[in-house]
Amino acid sequence: xxxxxxxxxxxxxxxxxxxxxxxxxxxxxxxxxxxxxxxxxxxxxxxxxxxxxxxxxxxxxxxxxxxxxxxxxxxxxxxxxxxxxxxxxxxxxxxxxxxxxxxxxxxxxxxxxxxxx
Numbered sequence: 001x002x003x004x005x006x007x008x009x010x011x012x013x014x015x016x017x018x019x020x021x022x023x024x025x026x027x028x029x030x031x032x033x034x035x036x037x038x039x040x041x042x043x044x045x046x047x048x049x050x051x052x053x054x055x056x057x058x059x060x061x062x063x064x065x066x067x068x069x070x071x072x073x074x075x076x077x078x079x080x081x082x083x084x085x086x087x088x089x090x091x092x093x094x095x096x097x098x099x100x101x102x103x104x105x106x107x108x109x110x111x112x113x114x115x116x117x
Contacts, residue, residue, distance in 0.1 A: 001013045001017075009087075009088055010091065011091070012092065012099040015036065018053040021050070021057050030059060030087040031060045031062065031090070032061045033061070033064050033092070035093040035099045036065055036092065037066070064079060066102075068093075068097075069101075075105075076105045079103065
């Protein structure tokens with residue numbers, strides 16, 4: 001897992017596995033958000049496997065999957081709502097780039113009219 005902290009609340013990485021969940025929990029992550037549709041690649045850990053393991057470890061999960069380079073306003077708005085929950089959030093996708101692009105797009109609109117810290 002290639003972990004990148006974007007701000008005090010949000011981090012991103014490439015595809016995670018069930019084995020990465022404990023390390024994310026130790027980083028203080030409270031909410032995992034998958035930005036990747038299942039079955040994009042052979043061998044990809046399905047979201048349901050991540051969700052089951054994450055929730056067993058006490059983390060919340062959310063599925064906000066979209067194809068790379070196809071960010072819609074509804075995706076941006078959903079991420080803003082997720083960030084407004086105030087939880088330490090980790091986004092993941094195939095490489096981390098899609099999640100970073102979504103965060104940048106949401107950050108342009110901001111949280112309640114203000115940019116994310």
